[in-house]
Amino acid sequence: MNAHIWAGEMPLLTFGSEEQKEKYLPLLCREGWIASHAASEPQAGSDLYSLKTTAQKHGDKYILNGHKHYVTNGTIADLFIIFANVDPSLGKEGLTAFVIEKDTPGLVVQKSTSTMGVRTAQVAEATLENCEVSASNRLGEEGAGLAIFNHSMEWERGFILASAVGTMERLLEHSIRYARTHRQFGQAIGKFQLVANKLVDMKLRLESAKAHLYKVAWMKENKKMALMEASMANLYISEAWVQSSLEAIEVHGAYGYLTNTELERELRDAIGSKFYSGTSEIQRVVIGKFLGL
Template sequence: MDFSWDSGQRERYELVWNETRTWPDVKEGFFSREDWERCAGLGLTGLSVPAAHGGGGLGFLDTARTVEAFGRGCPDMGLVFATMAHLFACAMPVAEHGAPELRERTLPGLCSGELIGANAITEEDAGSDVTAITTRAVRDGGDYVITGAKSFVSNAPVADVFTVYASTDPAFGHLGLSAFAVRRDTPGLTVGEPFAKVGLDSCPAAMVWLDGCRVPAANRLGREGQGAAIFQSSMRWERTCLFAAYLGRTERLLERCVAHAAERRQFGRRIGGNQAVSHRIARLRLRLEAARLLLWQACWRLDRGEHAVLDIAMAKLAVSEGAVQAGLDAMQIFAGAGVRAGGGIERELRDALPATVFSGTSEIQLEQIAKELGL
C-alpha cells in the first residue's frame, strides 16, 4: 500500500478543503438549494459516478480522501451527510446496477445537483434486519406495484429520486428483496413531515409511504432478488467513503482542541500543560490516525477488487466510535464553553452520535468482525 498522494490528489483535497471552509456557518433549519448547488459545483454530488454519466469517476480511495477534505472544511456536517447519502445510497446503486436507459435519464441530474437522491430501506420493524422488510413489489405486466412504509429516509422531504427496497418474493427472505429507482412524482408516493433528530440537523429526514405506486420494470435495479446484494454494494461505499467525512471532522476538532489548550489559561498556566488535557488530546490524535489507516486500507483493497468485508467493518467501527469519543473529549477540554450551544462543540458531538447507528450499528460491525474471524 502506498498512500503518497500524487499532485492531482493533493490539489483536489486542497481545493475542496479550502473552498468549503469559507462556506457560511451552520444556520437554523435545513440545507438550502443554494447550499446544494455549492456542493454540486465542486463535483461532490457525483464524485464516484462514472464520468460518462456526469460524475467524477473516482475510485474508493480517491473518493474517501476528497470526502475527508469536505468533512474537515464544511461547517455543516448535516450538509456533508446529506450529500454523501445522496451519492452513495442513491446515485451509486443506479450507476452500478441500473439499466442503461435508467442511468442515462437519472445520473446526469443526480451528479449536476439538479436532482437530490434518497435511500428508502429502513422500516419500523426492519432496521438492521433487512429480512424483516414488509414493503411489497408485485409484478403487473410491464410495471411493479409497490406498497409499504419506510420509517427513516434521509433527504426525503427534498428528494427527487428514491432508491426503494421491497420484497418481490417474501418466501425467499433477503434473497427475495429487489431494488427500484422511484421518482418523487410517482402517484401513491407520500413524504411525511420532517422529524427532529439528535444531530445532523440540517439534513431533513421523514417517513415515506408507498400506496400502490406503479413503477416501470425498467426502473428496477439489477435482477429480481438482487436487492440485498445491491444494498450491501451501496454500504461498501457508505461505510468507507461517507465515514471519511468523520475523519475530516475529527481532525477539525483536534485542531480546535490543540489551539484551545495552548491559549486557555487556568490556575496561572495553559491548560495544555496539564497531562489530563494533553494526554486526552494525544489519544484523540492516536485514534484519528489509526482509524484513518484502517479506512484507507479498506478503500485500497476495494479498489483492487477485493471484498474487504473485515476491513470495512473495522474501519466503520473505528471511525464512528472515534468521532463520538472526539466529541466527548472536546466537550471536556472546552468545559462550559463545550456544553453551551452556539460554540459548535456540542453540535459536533450531536453530529457524531448517529454515526454509530446509521450504515450498520457498532454491534453489527462487531458481529461482522467476529464472523470474519470464524467465530
Template structure:
C-alpha cells in the same frame, strides 16, 4: 501499504477543502432552522462531489474508494456543516452508485447527469419500522402488474426524503425467497401513491433532512428496477461497501478539524496561571484524541485500498467503520470536556459535533452488527 496521496489526489483534496470552507457562511442559522440549502447542494454538484465515484461515462469523476475518501475527508475538514456532506454521501453512495452499477442504459442516461450536477436529489429507502438492522425482514412489497410494479409499505429514517426528487426503494418481490426476494426500484417523488411524511427532529446532522415515506399502491415502471428481480440484497450490499468506507471519511475530516480547534483552545485558555495545554491531564486527553483519529484513519485507508485492489475487504471495512464511528463520539465528548462550559454552548459549535457523531454507530450497520461481522471474519 503506502497511503501517501499522489499529486492529483492532493490537488483535488485541497480544492475540496477550499469549497468546504467556503460553505460555512450562515451555518449557525441553518443548523438552528434545520434547513437544507439547495444552492449549496448545486455548488457541491458543480465541484463534482455528487459524482466522485460514478464512472466518467455517466458523468462522474470515476475515482476509486481511496481517492473518493480523501476528497470527502478534506471537504469535511473545511466544512463545519456535516449534515450537508452526510446528505451528499447518502445521495452518492446509496443512490447514484447503485444506479450507475446496476441500472439499465436508459435509466442511467435519464437520471445520473441530473443527480451528479445537483439538479436532482436522491434518497435511499430501505429501513422500516420493524426492519432496521434486519434488512431481510422488509415488509414492503412490489407486485408485478403488466409493465409496472405496485409498491406498498412504509419506510422510516429516509435521509433526504423531504427534499428528494427520486427515491431508491427496496421491496420484496417474492417474500418466500427471503433476502433472495428483494428488489430495488427508483421511484419518482411525484408518483401517485407515494407520500413523504413530516421531517424528524434530531439533535445532530441538522441540515440533513430525514423523514418516513409511505407507499400506497404506488405504480413504478418495470424499467425503473435496478438489476434483475431478487438482486436487491446484492445491490444493497454493494452500496453499503461504498458507504461504510467513503462516507465515514467525513468523520475523519470532522475529527481532524475538531482536534485542531481543541488544541488552539487549550493553548490560549489559561487556568492556574498557565495554559491548559501545560496540564498533563489535558495533554494526555489530546494525545488520546490524536491516537483515535490516526488509528481510525489508517483502518479506513486500508479498507479502501483493499477494495480498490479487488480483495475481500469485509473484515477491514467493518473494522474501519467501527473504529471511525466510536472514535468520533469519544473525541466529541473529549472536545466538550476540554472546552469546559463553553463546549456546552450551541454558539461555539463544539457540542454540535457530538450530535453529528452519535448516529454514526447506528446507521450503515450498528456497532453490534460490525462486531458480529468482525467475529465472523475471525472464524468465531
C-alpha cells in the same frame, strides 16, 4: 451528499440498465437531482432482510405497498432507490430494488420528527400505497436487492465518515490551541498531564481513523472487496468521533458546553454515526462473521 452518492448513484452505476444510467446519472451528477435510499422500516432496521414492503408483479408492472422510515434526503429527493420483496415466501432471496421518481402516484413522503444531530440532512417517512411502476423501474434482476443493498453498504460504511475524520482533525486543532492559551493555576491547562493525555488520545484516534479510511479507499481503488474493512472503518471512526467530540468539550470546560462554541453539535452529530449505515453492534456482528464467529 453521502446518502446521494453511496446509496443512490453507486447502485445505479453498478446495477442500472443502460437506459437507467443514461437517464438518471447525468441528472444526479450534473443537474442537481438528489437521490435517497429507502430501505429501513419500523420492524426492519438491523434485520433489514425481513422488510415488509411488497412489490407485486402484474404483467409488465409492479405495485408497491409498504412504509419506510429514516429516509435521508426524503423530503428533497428527486429519485428514490426503494427496497421491496417480490415474493415474501422467498425471504431475502425475494428482495428487489426499484428506482422511483418523486412524483410517482402512490409515493407519499413526509418529514419525520427532528433528530438529535445531523440536522442538515433530515430524515423522512415514505409510504407506498398501490404505487405502480413499470418493470423498467426495477434496478437489477428480481432478487438482486440483497446484492445491491450490500454493495451500497460497502461504499457507505467505508466512506460516509470521511468528513468525520476532517472534523476530528479540526476538533484536535481547536483543543490544542485552547489548551496552549487558556490558563488555570498559573499555567496553560495543556501543561497538566490529565489535559494533555486527552489531546494525545485524540491524536491517536485521528491517525487510526485515517488509517482505516485510507485502507478502504486503497482497496476500492484496487477493485478489492472491502466489506469487513468498511465495517471496521465505520465502527472505529464513529466511536472515535464520539469520544473525541466529548473530550474536546471537556478540554474547553464549561465554554465547550455553550452552544455557540458549536462543540456540542459535533457530539450530537457524532452520536448519529453509531446508527446510520448499520449500528455499532451490527458492524461488530459483520466483522465477527468475517472472523468465522
